[in-house]
Structures are given as C-alpha cells and as structure tokens.
Amino acid sequence: MPPEKSTQEITLAVIQTACSNCNLRELCLPLGLSEEELDRLDDLVSTRRRVKRGEYLYRAGGEFDAIYAIRSGFFKTDVLLEDGREQVTGFQMAGELLGLDGISTEHHTCNAIALEDSEICAIPFSQLESMSREIHTLQHHFHKVMSREIVRDHGVMMLLGTMRAEERLAAFLLNLSQRFTARGYSHADFFLRMTREEIGSYLGLKLETVSRAFSRFQEEGHIAVQQKHIRILNVAGLKALMNHQPI
Amino acid sequence: MPPEKSTQEITLAVIQTACSNCNLRELCLPLGLSEEELDRLDDLVSTRRRVKRGEYLYRAGGEFDAIYAIRSGFFKTDVLLEDGREQVTGFQMAGELLGLDGISTEHHTCNAIALEDSEICAIPFSQLESMSREIHTLQHHFHKVMSREIVRDHGVMMLLGTMRAEERLAAFLLNLSQRFTARGYSHADFFLRMTREEIGSYLGLKLETVSRAFSRFQEEGHIAVQQKHIRILNVAGLKALMNHQPI
DNA sequence: CGCCAACTTGATGGCTGTCAAGTCAGGTGG
DNA sequence: CCACCTGACTTGACAGCCATCAAGTTGGCG
Numbered sequence: 001m002p003p004e005k006s007t008q009e010i011t012l013a014v015i016q017t018a019c020s021n022c023n024l025r026e027l028c029l030p031l032g033l034s035e036e037e038l039d040r041l042d043d044l045v046s047t048r049r050r051v052k053r054g055e056y057l058y059r060a061g062g063e064f065d066a067i068y069a070i071r072s073g074f075f076k077t078d079v080l081l082e083d084g085r086e087q088v089t090g091f092q093m094a095g096e097l098l099g100l101d102g103i104s105t106e107h108h109t110c111n112a113i114a115l116e117d118s119e120i121c122a123i124p125f126s127q128l129e130s131m132s133r134e135i136h137t138l139q140h141h142f143h144k145v146m147s148r149e150i151v152r153d154h155g156v157m158m159l160l161g162t163m164r165a166e167e168r169l170a171a172f173l174l175n176l177s178q179r180f181t182a183r184g185y186s187h188a189d190f191f192l193r194m195t196r197e198e199i200g201s202y203l204g205l206k207l208e209t210v211s212r213a214f215s216r217f218q219e220e221g222h223i224a225v226q227q228k229h230i231r232i233l234n235v236a237g238l239k240a241l242m243n244h245q246p247i
Numbered sequence: 248m249p250p251e252k253s254t255q256e257i258t259l260a261v262i263q264t265a266c267s268n269c270n271l272r273e274l275c276l277p278l279g280l281s282e283e284e285l286d287r288l289d290d291l292v293s294t295r296r297r298v299k300r301g302e303y304l305y306r307a308g309g310e311f312d313a314i315y316a317i318r319s320g321f322f323k324t325d326v327l328l329e330d331g332r333e334q335v336t337g338f339q340m341a342g343e344l345l346g347l348d349g350i351s352t353e354h355h356t357c358n359a360i361a362l363e364d365s366e367i368c369a370i371p372f373s374q375l376e377s378m379s380r381e382i383h384t385l386q387h388h389f390h391k392v393m394s395r396e397i398v399r400d401h402g403v404m405m406l407l408g409t410m411r412a413e414e415r416l417a418a419f420l421l422n423l424s425q426r427f428t429a430r431g432y433s434h435a436d437f438f439l440r441m442t443r444e445e446i447g448s449y450l451g452l453k454l455e456t457v458s459r460a461f462s463r464f465q466e467e468g469h470i471a472v473q474q475k476h477i478r479i480l481n482v483a484g485l486k487a488l489m490n491h492q493p494i
Numbered sequence: 495c496g497c498c499a500a501c502t503t504g505a506t507g508g509c510t511g512t513c514a515a516g517t518c519a520g521g522t523g524g
Numbered sequence: 525c526c527a528c529c530t531g532a533c534t535t536g537a538c539a540g541c542c543a544t545c546a547a548g549t550t551g552g553c554g
Contacts, residue, residue, distance in 0.1 A: 087405040103394035133380045146393045147350035153400035158334040160407035161451035204408035
C-alpha cells in the first residue's frame, strides 16, 4: 500500500505513487523512458516514505545505499564544520534527487533535512546501477542529472565568489521562481520554506543582511515581502540587480 | 605513435601512453579494473593530445562529446559572467577528469585552460557509457568520480560561504599539498601554476588579499613563499588557521 | 494571554576591496 | 652582456560592504 499523503493533499494524489503515474516524471529520473521501462523502474523504487518537517532524511557520515527522489515537499542539505559553522549547500524541491554526494565514499557527506512535511521515493543505488546497465536511456539520464548537479554547484560558486549581497539574493529569488514555474506554480507568488538564516547560510550572508536586502527590494518595488510570503513584482528589475557590476 | 612528451620529461614516460601502463591509473578512471578490462579501456581512449600553456581544452558553449583525463600538466576551469566577471571553479592536475559539466546539456558550461604545457586523454562519452554498461567496475567508478566532484564543490561552497580570507588560503594550500602528495611529489615544497589573481578568483578574494595573506603566513612562519615557489613549514599551523572561528 | 522563534531595523566596527605606487623576475633586443 | 619592458607580485592608505551587537516587532501556538 502506498503511504498516506500528509495534511492538506487529497486522495487523488495518494493513488499516483508509481513512477508511471507520477506527475513529476518529466522532472525526475523517469524522463524519457518508455512505458515498459517505466514499469521496471516502478519495481526498483521500492520504498516511499514520509519525512516530517525538521526530520533528517539522512545524516553526514551515515551509510549510503540509496538515492532519494522528492515526491512532495521541500528539503535543505547542509554541511557542518567541527567548530559549528554551517553551510547550506542546496534547497531541493519535488522531482529533484537527493543523496548523490554519498556515491563517492559510500557515506553521506551532508545532512538532508525536511523543511516541510515531505514524501520521498528511495531508489536503492546498486539496483539503479544494474538497471541502468540495461536501460540506456536511464543510464544517460542519470548521468545528466549528476552533471546538472555539478553545473548547479558551479553557479553557486559564482554567486558566492563574485556577487554582492543584493545580487545573490536576486539570483536566489529568480532561481526559486523559475523552479516553481517548472512545477506548475506561480512564478511570482510563493512562500519561502526556509528561514532568513538558512537563506543566509546558502548565500554566504548573515540573516540580518538577507532581511535588509528583502526590505530594500521592497522599497524599490521589485518584490512584496511579508515574512515568508514573497510576491515578485518586477522580474526585469531583479534581473538587472543580479547582473549589476560590483561597485 | 604516442604524442611527444613536453620539455623536461624523458622517453620512458613517452612509451607508457596506454591506460594499462599509465602510472596514474590508480588515480584515474582505470581504478579497480582487471587486466582484460584495462585493455578494453585502452581501445576507448583513442585520442591523446598536447595542450600548450594558455590554450583552451574546451570552451563554454562548445559541443560536448568527450571527457578528458589529464596525463600530465595543470588546468583551470572557469565560468564567465556577461559583465566580464570570472569565477575559477577548479584547478585540475594529473589523473583528474575534465568536462563532466558538459554531460548535462551536451554543451560545455565552463572553459578549461592549460596553466602549463599538458597532455590529455580524450574519452568519447557515448563510448564510455556503452562500455560502462558492460563493465560494472568501470560504471561504478565513474559514478564515484562524478559524486566526488559534487562533494568537492560542496567543500568549495563551504569555503566561500563561511570562511575568512586566511582560512580560505590555508585550506587551499593544504588541499594542493595533499593532492601533490597523492601524486608522489613533495607535500611541502611545490610551485604554484596559477597567478594570485586566479587563486583569488577561485577563493572569492582579490589578488591583493591573496598576496597579503601569503605574506602574513610567511611572517608567522607557516610557509616560505617566493613568487610561485611555496614551502610549507608548519602544516599544523595552517590547519589551525583553517579551523579558526570567525572573529 | 503570554511565550518564543523568526524577523526587522539601527548603530558601530572590521575585513577585505579599491586605488596607487613601487618591486621583482623573466624575456627580448640591441 | 645589459638595458629595457612587461606581467606578476607586494605593500600602503583609505573606504565601503557587510558582520556584529542590540533592541524592538511580528506572528504562531499552547
């Protein structure tokens, strides 16, 4: 039996737990597979489970044996230094994969924490490897997903290495907006799942700086912000901010 | 015929161009393969070529069809913003792979530039995929290499997001030292292949800041620096610097 | 209603960027 | 062989962005 859906969402979604029915299959691992191949992937994705807000999906140092596809919800991944400093390495939403970092050493190298009640599909990695030896499309798509993660990380390095505070936040908002759009949500009206501190950690800023930048964007009419509720009023304005020369 | 080795190195090295003879095979893609599998990989690595200092191995936007293993030499990869800002995303040395970013979109997303006369082995990607469908060990190792790249990027994000200038530079030097060690070179005495500006771009700092940090490390007896020649005098000191709390 | 976490806003300071001048090393040409 | 040139590097003075510290506000929840 499929696991229950959390809180608000209704039975229709509960039924569609197989990859073949999942409305995220164009964003997720199944992309490009035939009907028959999809059925085989369904067998592979054995475990679907719920992760409550605040719970760890996995922890740094823990043994790696599966990657995870997000069916619904929102996660962050972070790395902790011995001295307590935290770096958020990413925010993940429905259709995205978690755990790729663990392949390297067979142990996870970061923590994955749900920022809202979420549902994930566990994909045993050794089985994914053997199936992708048989299904060319799956193999190639998996490689693309890993590569995309590398490219994404380069983007974050760019952001952290060369951009000023307001440019970073503008880039962050535009990125979120674009990913919400790809999932059928409004590009201009959404709720942040993370705190100012988590945004700051991701962007290499302190929470006060994030807060001030939000206020400034609002004063200048680029966005309307009320706590975690964001409305983007001027996409072009944000893009201009993002590309502004340093000084 | 194998390509000529550049400058200083001698004939013995020239002969060993096949993966099966390459002294980097424990660091590179062949790791863990049997003799017979190695022979097959040799067939795959069709092209070996030289890239002179300053030349591009590939450019952002260029078509992707192969990944590259570095036989000898030193590279940097970087991303350029429209407004001219540069972010160096990595420095690569012998035995490391270049071009993984291109799998995602079938186009390279960064530039790869030789920082000294180098030699690379081109590995056609579609052939690598089909061979890794047959050789389990190769498949798994390739996945590990991609994952390691993701983990490395997280480390850089940590560095850029949470560390101060001197911590970043200490971490950078220790990382270089460790990679030289793995290749049989001195951990404590080496030449930098990149300029202060390139180090700065990688670390999210200006070249003057890098220069000042080098000078400070020298004053404090952690290193001896003379232009590009670095001698590490106090590894523990650098490690302590790296882990120092912010303020 | 009170509590607490999350957030906002202000005042101040410091790290690092910016600007500028000078030094060093290597290569070229006379 | 040496003067010259150029790119890379070093060092100093100053400034600005963002961190830090602090106080107050908001919203959610028991």
